[in-house]
Amino acid sequence: MAGAGRGLSYRELDRETARVAAALAGLGVQRGDRVGLLLPKSVASLVGIWGVLRSGAAYVPIDPQSPPARAAYMAQNCGMRAVLASGELPEAVAAIREAVPEAAVIQIDGDERLEGEGILSLEEATRSAPGFARRPATPRDLAYVLYTSGSTGTPKGVMLSHLAALSFAEWAAERFAVGPEDVLGNHAPFHFDISTFDVFAAAYGGACVAVLDDETVRFPIACAQRMAEERLTLWYSVPGVLRRMVRAGALDPEGLPALRTLLFAGEAYPVSDLRGLQAALPGRSLVNLYGPTETNVCTYWPVPDLSDWTEPSIPIGFDCEGCQGVVVDDNLRPVPDGAEGELLVRGGTLMSGYWGDPERTEASLVPDFLYPHLGDRLYRTGDLVIRRADGSYAFHGRRDHQIKVRGYRVELAEVEAALALVEGVAEGAVVPFEFEREGVRETDLVAFVVASTGAAPDAKAERALRHSLAARIPKYMIPAEIRWVRSLPMTSTGKLDRGALRARLEPESR
Amino acid sequence: MEIVESIRRFLCEKLGIAEAERVDADAPLVRKGVVDSVEVMQVVTFLEATYGISVDDSEIVPRNFRSLQTMADFVNRKRA
Numbered sequence: 308m309a310g311a312g313r314g315l316s317y318r319e320l321d322r323e324t325a326r327v328a329a330a331l332a333g334l335g336v337q338r339g340d341r342v343g344l345l346l347p348k349s350v351a352s353l354v355g356i357w358g359v360l361r362s363g364a365a366y367v368p369i370d371p372q373s374p375p376a377r378a379a380y381m382a383q384n385c386g387m388r389a390v391l392a393s394g395e396l397p398e399a400v401a402a403i404r405e406a407v408p409e410a411a412v413i414q415i416d417g418d419e420r421l422e423g424e425g426i427l428s429l430e431e432a433t434r435s436a437p438g439f440a441r442r443p444a445t446p447r448d449l450a451y452v453l454y455t456s457g458s459t460g461t462p463k464g465v466m467l468s469h470l471a472a473l474s475f476a477e478w479a480a481e482r483f484a485v486g487p488e489d490v491l492g493n494h495a496p497f498h499f500d501i502s503t504f505d506v507f508a509a510a511y512g513g514a515c516v517a518v519l520d521d522e523t524v525r526f527p528i529a530c531a532q533r534m535a536e537e538r539l540t541l542w543y544s545v546p547g548v549l550r551r552m553v554r555a556g557a558l559d560p561e562g563l564p565a566l567r568t569l570l571f572a573g574e575a576y577p578v579s580d581l582r583g584l585q586a587a588l589p590g591r592s593l594v595n596l597y598g599p600t601e602t603n604v605c606t607y608w609p610v611p612d613l614s615d616w617t618e619p620s621i622p623i624g625f626d627c628e629g630c631q632g633v634v635v636d637d638n639l640r641p642v643p644d645g646a647e648g649e650l651l652v653r654g655g656t657l658m659s660g661y662w663g664d665p666e667r668t669e670a671s672l673v674p675d676f677l678y679p680h681l682g683d684r685l686y687r688t689g690d691l692v693i694r695r696a697d698g699s700y701a702f703h704g705r706r707d708h709q710i711k712v713r714g715y716r717v718e719l720a721e722v723e724a725a726l727a728l729v730e731g732v733a734e735g736a737v738v739p740f741e742f743e744r745e746g747v748r749e750t751d752l753v754a755f756v757v758a759s760t761g762a763a764p765d766a767k768a769e770r771a772l773r774h775s776l777a778a779r780i781p782k783y784m785i786p787a788e789i790r791w792v793r794s795l796p797m798t799s800t801g802k803l804d805r806g807a808l809r810a811r812l813e814p815e816s817r
Numbered sequence: 818m819e820i821v822e823s824i825r826r827f828l829c830e831k832l833g834i835a836e837a838e839r840v841d842a843d844a845p846l847v848r849k850g851v852v853d854s855v856e857v858m859q860v861v862t863f864l865e866a867t868y869g870i871s872v873d874d875s876e877i878v879p880r881n882f883r884s885l886q887t888m889a890d891f892v893n894r895k896r897a
Contacts, residue, residue, distance in 0.1 A: 347848070372850030522848040522879050525857065529878045551854055555874045713853075744855075766830075773835035782850055787833070 315350060317513070320357065326433050327358025327391070327415065333436030334411045336388050338363035339449050343382055343390035343410070344497060345399055347371045348520045351416035352497065355391040356451075356506060363442035364388070365449035367464070368497035371395075371521070374778050375402035377462065381454050382407045385464050385662050392426075394419040400426070446470035452662055453498055455600050456716050456784070458707065460724030464662030465600045474655030475603040476507035478629050482607070483568055483594075485512030489540045490565070494519035494530075494548075500600050501572060504543045514541075524548060531557035538565045543596075545714035546576035549584055554745070558587045572596035572604065573714035575620055575702070577747050582613045597623035597702070600716070601671065602686050603656040605630040606700055622699040623692070630654035633677060633685070634694050647703050650692045651685040653677065658686070708805075710739045712750055715783040719752075722776075722784050726754060729775040731762035736795050736803055737786060740812040754786040755808055757794060764791035818842070820868075820889035827863050832856055842886040847879070857882055864888070870895040 315323065336342060342359045344366050346352040359366040367385055369378045371393070379402040382390070387410045392400050394417025403410065404423065412426045420428075444450070450469045457463040479485065485508050493505035493516050509516045517537035523529045524544075531552050534542065542549075549571060552558050569584070569591060576584075576595065584593065593610040608624025626632050634648040635641055642648040653675055660668035675683040691703040708719040719737045726735035735756040741748055756772070758764040769789050776785050796807040821842050828837035828851075836851050846852040852860070860882070861872050870892060881891040 520848070521850070522845060522883070525847045525854045526878050526882070527854070528875055547854070555877070557874075713855075769833075770829065770835060770838070773833055774838075777835045782853070785833075785835075789833075 315354075320354065323354045324357040324361050325439070326429065327354060327413075328361035328442075329436040329439035330413060330427075330429060330432035331359065331362040331364060331389055332439050332442075334389060334413075334432065336362050336364050336411075338442060338444075340364040340388040341367045341385045341449075341452060343378075343387045343392075343403065344368045345371065345378065345390055345392045345396055345403070346416055347393055347395060348494065348496065348518055349393075349416055350518055351393070353493070353506065353516065353518065355415055356497065359391070360444070360450060361442070363444065363448070365451050365466075366497075367452045367454070368502075369399070369454075370496055370498045370781065371399070373399065373781055375399045376779055377781070379403050379406035381462060381464070382410060384461075385452055389413065391415050392421060393417040394421050397421055444469045446473075447659070449659070453500055453600050456709070456718040456721045458709065458718045458720050459667075460718075460720050462721070463664060463667065466659040466662055467603075468659050471603065471656050471658065472503060472507050473511075474629055475503060476511040478627050478656075479504050479508040479604070480511040482628070483508075483541060483570070483592075485509065485514050485541065487513040489514035490538055491516050491541045491543075492519055492534060492537065492539045493517065494521075494524040495544065496521075500603055501543055501545070503603060504570070527552040527555040527557045531555075531559070531562075534566065535559075535562040539563075540565045541568045541570070542566060543570040543572070545573040546571045546580070547574070547713055550576070550580045550747070553580065553583045553587050558584075560588050560590075563588065566591060568592040568594065570594050570596055572598070574711050578613060578616060578619065578621060580747060581610065581621065582616075585610070585613055595621055595624060597700075598627075598652075598656075599686075599688055599690070601658040602630070602652050602654070602688070605632065605652045605654065605656065608699060620701070622695060622701045625699050627654070627656075630656065631677070632700065634692055634700075639673065639676065644694045644696065647691055647693050649706055650688045650690050650700065652688060653683055653685050657684065710750055710752075712739075712752065712783050715781075717752070717784050722752060722754070722780060722786065725776050725779040725784075726756065726772075728779065729772050731759050731768055732772065733757045733759045734795060736805070736808055738805055738808045738812065740788075740809075751788075752784070752786040753788045753790060753812060755790050755792050755795060755811075757792055818886070818889055820892050821885045823867065824860065824863070824885050824888055827860065828852065828856070831863070832859060840885070842889075843884050845883050846885070847883070860888065864892055868892050868896060 342364045375398045378399040382403040383406040389411040413432045414421045447468045450472045452464040454462040491509045495501040595608040596604045597606045598604040606624040672684040675685045692700040722737045737754045796804040798804045828834045
């Protein structure tokens with residue numbers, strides 16, 4: 308793997324991850340324990356992931372850009388046993404230590420030394436580590452826990468086993484012919500499951516991983532330059548990153564001769580923009596992938612030549628080999644092809660459940676009625692689809708209040724929960740609104756807020772409100788617009804009338 | 818520095834980025850997640866309109882847009 312001037316061969320990776328695993332084991336980390344990963348994008352973060360897995364524990368990636376309070380919540384929620392941290396994130400480390408004082412902290416990256424009693428460097432942690440015996444994982448052992456936006460207001464931890472990770476890696480490596488000659492670019496943060504392709508599929512195929520840091524990927528020209536420098540052969544990202552590169556004229560086919568396959572997922576790729584990508588990089592393989600965190604990728608669609616494509620959008624595609632989807636009505640009964648229904652999925656990549664939440668787990672992983680004798684489960688995606696004549700699915704929206712903002716999953720309830728905690732706010736509701744930016748339909752959030760009695764809803768109050776939100780929820784969940792209202796509309800049954808709020812919004816152009 | 822504060826005000830007041838109010842002039846805004854890709858483009862438009870400079874796509878790179886200070890330095894270089 309390579310990144311920012313530092314490269315590691317698989318042999319060196321083996322040695323370095325063994326050190327991390329020994330350090331963790333020496334600190335008492337057991338099979339199945341949760342170890343937090345609080346590291347910005349770097350080679351060290353990959354070493355961290357493999358090191359945790361080698362110790363038999365599961366890694367829990369924490370978004371380095373997450374508000375410290377949210378990081379602390381996750382640490383506490385899953386009972387984090389240890390944290391591999393970077394010297395660059397002292398506030399998050401401090402917040403985690405306060406929430407989970409017994410968690411061991413090992414600093415494995417960063418020039419600045421983290422302050423705090425008991426924080427160990429990797430050197431110190433390995434010094435006292437006894438000889439480390441191998442701990443081969445069993446298929447259902449927990450490999451990682453990914454926290455996603457929760458409909459109850461707090462993030463929920465998706466539990467993924469070694470079997471789930473391997474099922475995906477195997478599928479991806481075979482479908483996209485990942486081999487030792489390949490170079491994959493890893494830019495996706497590890498709490499985003501796109502990263503599992505970069506990490507696991509690469510390892511499965513013996514490919515090289517080039518790590519692109521958090522800053523580079525946000526500048527289209529710089530990102531394309533790195534892609535060329537590292538001679539990437541495969542790329543996987545949300546459509547937005549690719550669209551911005553195409554728009555900036557950053558993708559030059561002659562500068563990227565080795566880039567053979569581009570995968571994208573997380574949000575819809577507008578057809579007109581996709582044509583632009585095809586035109587910018589002719590002859591390359593483009594594939595649309597779909598799948599919630601709970602199932603990893605479960606459908607795929609190789610993009611054909613779009614010159615004659617007349618439909619307004621592209622399908623999410625066909626069941627991945629090893630996955631089986633079924634489209635059902637509200638009573639979980641299969642609907643005929645062409646009819647809209649919820650997509651349910653079975654297969655090896657499914658999550659084991661939500662951490663510490665048997666109720667939501669039961670509600671989402673329903674008994675498999677297709678092959679009841681197997682005692683298997685089907686995951687309810689909550690996504691509405693239609694199965695087309697050729698067997699591929701077309702996406703038709705959500706059943707609930709989960710939306711995507713710039714490819715990020717957001718539960719309105721989580722934003723509203725954060726709003727409710729803001730001083731000076733009596734109550735608030737959040738609705739999505741769609742607008743056009745540069746010819747593309749995007750979604751963002753509008754909050755309707757009722758100020759507490761005596762609180763003046765002015766610019767100062769809005770700034771304070773935004774500060775308060777930033778301390779609790781990630782940036783992409785912070786509403787683009789705050790509207791102060793005297794009261795929130797209710798339906799005749801006394802529930803929040805979201806329809807009425809949405810009706811107040813008009814399509815806007817930025 | 819005037820330009821630094823002007824960009825800071827733009828980020829806070831026009832883009833609603835709360836953290837921009839208190840952030841260090843040298844803090845790496847994009848890396849820390851204070852500013853995203855779309856907002857970088859909005860800053861570019863703001864700088865072009867406010868300081869009468871013309872920014873080429875190839876200049877929208879970390880070197881010029883890393884922090885409030887580097888952005889101000891970039892504007893000054895363009896105006897000189």
